Amino acid sequence: MIEQFKAQIRAGQALCIRGAGSKDFYGNPPQGEMLDTRAYSGIVAYEPTELYVTAKCGTPLAEIEAALAAQGQCLAFEPPRFSAESTIGGVVAAGLSGPRRVSAGALRDFVLGVKLLDGAARELNFGGQVMKNVAGYDVSRVIAGSLGTLGLITEVSLKVLPKPVADATLRFEMAQAAALDKLNRWAGQPLPMVASAWEAGVLTIRLAGARAAVEAAQQKVGVGGTADAGFWDTLRDQTTDFFNTETLWRLSVPSTAPEFKLPGEQLIEWGGALRWLKSDAPPETIRAAASAVGGSATLYRAPAELKAQVGAFAPLPPPLMALHKNLKAAFDPQGLFNPGRLYKDF
Amino acid sequence: MTTRTHSHERDQDFSDVDRAALLEALAAVLPAASLLADHEDLKPYECDGLSAYRRVPLAVALPEDEAQVVDVLKACHRLGVPVVARGAGTGLSGGALPNEHGVVLSLAKMKRIVALDPYARTAVVQPGVRNLAISEAAAPHGLYYAPDPSSQIACTIGGNIAENSGGVHCLKYGLTVHNVLRVRAVTIAGEIVEFGNHALDAPGYDLLALMIGSEGLLAVVTEVTVKLVPKPEVARVIMASFDAVTKAGTAVADIIAAGIIPAGLEMMDKQATAAVEPFVKAGYDLNAAAILLAESDGTPEEVEEEIAAMRGVLERSGASEIRVSNDDAERLRFWAGRKAAFPAVGSISPDYYCMDGTIPRKRLAEMLTAINDMETKYGLRCVNVFHAGDGNLHPLILYDANVPGELERTETFGAEILELTVKLGGAITGEHGVGYEKINSMCVQFASDELAAFHRVKAAFDPQGLLNPDKAIPTLHRCAEFGRMHVHQGQLAHPELERF
Numbered sequence: 010m011i012e013q014f015k016a017q018i019r020a021g022q023a024l025c026i027r028g029a030g031s032k033d034f035y036g037n038p039p040q041g042e043m044l045d046t047r048a049y050s051g052i053v054a055y056e057p058t059e060l061y062v063t064a065k066c067g068t069p070l071a072e073i074e075a076a077l078a079a080q081g082q083c084l085a086f087e088p089p090r091f092s093a094e095s096t097i098g099g100v101v102a103a104g105l106s107g108p109r110r111v112s113a114g115a116l117r118d119f120v121l122g123v124k125l126l127d128g129a130a131r132e133l134n135f136g137g138q139v140m141k142n143v144a145g146y147d148v149s150r151v152i153a154g155s156l157g158t159l160g161l162i163t164e165v166s167l168k169v170l171p172k173p174v175a176d177a178t179l180r181f182e183m184a185q186a187a188a189l190d191k192l193n194r195w196a197g198q199p200l201p202m203v204a205s206a207w208e209a210g211v212l213t214i215r216l217a218g219a220r221a222a223v224e225a226a227q228q229k230v231g232v233g234g235t236a237d238a239g240f241w242d243t244l245r246d247q248t249t250d251f252f253n254t255e256t257l258w259r260l261s262v263p264s265t266a267p268e269f270k271l272p273g274e275q276l277i278e279w280g281g282a283l284r285w286l287k288s289d290a291p292p293e294t295i296r297a298a299a300s301a302v303g304g305s306a307t308l309y310r311a312p313a314e315l316k317a318q319v320g321a322f323a324p325l326p327p328p329l330m331a332l333h334k335n336l337k338a339a340f341d342p343q344g345l346f347n348p349g350r351l352y353k354d355f
Numbered sequence: 356m357t358t359r360t361h362s363h364e365r366d367q368d369f370s371d372v373d374r375a376a377l378l379e380a381l382a383a384v385l386p387a388a389s390l391l392a393d394h395e396d397l398k399p400y401e402c403d404g405l406s407a408y409r410r411v412p413l414a415v416a417l418p419e420d421e422a423q424v425v426d427v428l429k430a431c432h433r434l435g436v437p438v439v440a441r442g443a444g445t446g447l448s449g450g451a452l453p454n455e456h457g458v459v460l461s462l463a464k465m466k467r468i469v470a471l472d473p474y475a476r477t478a479v480v481q482p483g484v485r486n487l488a489i490s491e492a493a494a495p496h497g498l499y500y501a502p503d504p505s506s507q508i509a510c511t512i513g514g515n516i517a518e519n520s521g522g523v524h525c526l527k528y529g530l531t532v533h534n535v536l537r538v539r540a541v542t543i544a545g546e547i548v549e550f551g552n553h554a555l556d557a558p559g560y561d562l563l564a565l566m567i568g569s570e571g572l573l574a575v576v577t578e579v580t581v582k583l584v585p586k587p588e589v590a591r592v593i594m595a596s597f598d599a600v601t602k603a604g605t606a607v608a609d610i611i612a613a614g615i616i617p618a619g620l621e622m623m624d625k626q627a628t629a630a631v632e633p634f635v636k637a638g639y640d641l642n643a644a645a646i647l648l649a650e651s652d653g654t655p656e657e658v659e660e661e662i663a664a665m666r667g668v669l670e671r672s673g674a675s676e677i678r679v680s681n682d683d684a685e686r687l688r689f690w691a692g693r694k695a696a697f698p699a700v701g702s703i704s705p706d707y708y709c710m711d712g713t714i715p716r717k718r719l720a721e722m723l724t725a726i727n728d729m730e731t732k733y734g735l736r737c738v739n740v741f742h743a744g745d746g747n748l749h750p751l752i753l754y755d756a757n758v759p760g761e762l763e764r765t766e767t768f769g770a771e772i773l774e775l776t777v778k779l780g781g782a783i784t785g786e787h788g789v790g791y792e793k794i795n796s797m798c799v800q801f802a803s804d805e806l807a808a809f810h811r812v813k814a815a816f817d818p819q820g821l822l823n824p825d826k827a828i829p830t831l832h833r834c835a836e837f838g839r840m841h842v843h844q845g846q847l848a849h850p851e852l853e854r855f
């Protein structure tokens with residue numbers, strides 16, 4: 010299979026690297042000849058007590074999660090499951106994390122190693138399966154979230170963690186500004202708050218960890234309604250009503266950023282650091298609002314015309330863009346992999 | 356201590372640097388007190404924490420602010436002068452070893468905590484701020500900066516970025532890369548770039564991750580935003596004795612298998628406890644083949660639950676003795692020996708050489724047995740302390756530099772340990788960095804295609820190779836000359852090169 014991938018790369022045509030295609034909507038529209046990764050599939054190694062799993066790029070995320078669950082473990086960064094066929098290669102390339110990201114860390118924090126094929130079809134192996142490894146540049150983490158533009162990920166090793174023993178979901182009626190304040194104050198205290206969501210005047214928080222800690226924390230945060238933990242799955246997989254929309258902005262901002270006075274509906278995650286926005290406001294207004302507080306706005310879902318017009322991702326300052334182009338050229342000098350998917354410049 | 360001068364032949368040649376022109380250019384952009392050029396002033400900068408390697412630079416620049424860093428880098432860039440950035444000089448891999456034709460760029464004067472925001476749980480600091488100083492400043496707010504390398508009292512955050520430093524608590528709280536939100540840096544061309552921001556992610560490639568652990572080869576850090584986390588209310592530690600190292604290794608796996616991620620999980624072998632006990636009087640079980648220290652932190656309820664769970668696991672894993680700290684004084688005493696392992700060893704041996712390999716935990720017993728055999732082979736003693744939770748081994752090889760041949764034997768001993776870490780599926784360095792010291796061992800860990808890719812990454816930031824040359828990433832020629840090649844599936848890694 011690897012030889013087939015290499016042959017396709019050596020053909021020298023622009024390639025669209027794709028697993029199940031469940032994230033075709035993300036980034037700028039895919040272009041190039043299809044390189045389907047799904048046939049290269051399977052868990053290569055899973056060692057629960059060493060806390061890692063290694064899998065080929067085409068392995069379904071569902072297969073990996075099922076193997077981990079059988080040992081009481083999980084991918085703590087909770088990548089969204091857009092389809093049952095979503096592949097681990099696509100998960101790592103997209104770099105998206107779910108509700109628990111705010112406490113457990115992002116996908117990139119769990120990447121231990123990657124194998125990839127570069128633009129010259131060379132097999133490169135970065136990182137490994139151990140938790141600590143500072144030999145050479147940390148290329149594996151750069152590959153995470155690079156949307157396949159630096160190379161074809163063929164294998165990944167991820168850190169896994171035990172599932173929390175206990176879990177509680179609490180609900181509070183609260184206006185946005187008050188919720189943001191509460192979330193930032195709670196985050197400054199040693200509470201096992203692992204996820205949060207605010208939408209339409211309702212704040213939902215998730216406490217998870219040792220049983221005694223979760224019980225004690227419930228006393229500290231005060232009396233609220235309870236809700237089913239299944240809510241977090243729907244939030245993680247973006248299947249709640251809120252996400253059923255044609256145009257959706259994702260604002261990544263400091264958690265303390267005040268309430269955005271922008272038209273439209275908002276859903277707030279990550280203790281205030283992630284603001285989903287459904288808005289008809291001009292893209293430049295939304296991008297300016299995010300950058301004014303030191304964050305950035307991604308046009309997450311949108312019709313192709315709008316993405317073509319403003320780009321999926323916030324523009325980079327020129328020195329940073331220059332480094333991006335240099336790095337792209339270091340791995341893919343001919344610009345074969347997913348051209349334009351991240352920025353139209355490369 | 357003997358100075359090592361070997362293996363310079365393959366280093367980049369900067370011998371045509373014009374000293375007078377360099378000093379003139381630096382004097383034009385730095386205050387007089389920020390430029391050192393006299394031999395006796397330069398001498399203290401000749402080495403970092405790895406004093407076996409020494410070189411006196413042409414000059415030391417001590418900029419007071421970012422604008423001066425930009426000016427120094429622009430001058431060096433224009434003149435083609437190599438630059439080695441330096442924090443507190445506590446590094447253990449020779450990463451801050453000067454180039455004799457270059458400038459040491461010390462960030463020691465940039466040691467201001469620019470802002471500390473308890474509400475946002477962030478601190479913005481200059482690169483010369485000490486690791487521990489951040490936690491001290493955050494303490495009144497019940498917050499701290501999690502990574503705690505053993506040298507935290509002295510080492511700086513800029514150096515921590517360069518090395519991706521860990522510490523005893525990184526199994527639960529992560530490394531530097533997991534605790535830094537933003538790095539502001541200056542490229543060799545004098546351009547200011549910001550990697551990351553105060554949000555949880557930034558658009559584009561994750562260059563922040565690339566910068567962290569890049570050993571000063573990509574850009575010079577001028578400002579850092581770190582994450583602060585709430586200080587756990589309580590911490591307690593279990594000390595467990597084992598009559599066999601293998602049992603201790605199994606116990607570590609059993610704890611993890613039970614779904615527990617301890618705040619710290621450390622192991623010391625018998626030689627280590629024997630070395631440190633007279634020094635710290637921690638009450639270690641000197642009859643044990645190995646002792647484990649397992650810390651739990653969090654709310655009082657959480658800690659009580661976790662300690663009970665760990666005690667159960669350790670009993671089932673065959674611990675011969677178990678003690679739990681009853682108060683913080685006792686907890687710190689249990690830890691004292693582990694924290695003081697390096698100085699304690701320094702008191703029983705004229706010199707020691709600290710290794711830093713990482714292996715899958717399950718290979719621990721194999722590794723320790725092999726080290727035991729190597730002690731006989733090289734006629735040197737080795738003391739083992741181990742971040743058991745994340746597989747990071749610190750064998751300390753004891754030697755006397757005044758005995759002819761001992762340092763050379765020690766280095767060969769060390770290189771053999773590193774080769775074994777790679778064979779066992781690990782890495783040659785877990786937290787100390789490659790620096791100058793382990794550059795040959797990089798040839799064992801990586802094939803030429805990966806090394807070439809690293810060089811292209813370097814060139815993306817610094818095409819002339821002026822930032823910290825001859826560190827971290829070996830040239831393919833060096834690997835060919837070194838002779839101990841990365842062998843993968845029976846194929847020699849650098850078939851295109853002539854052998855020496």
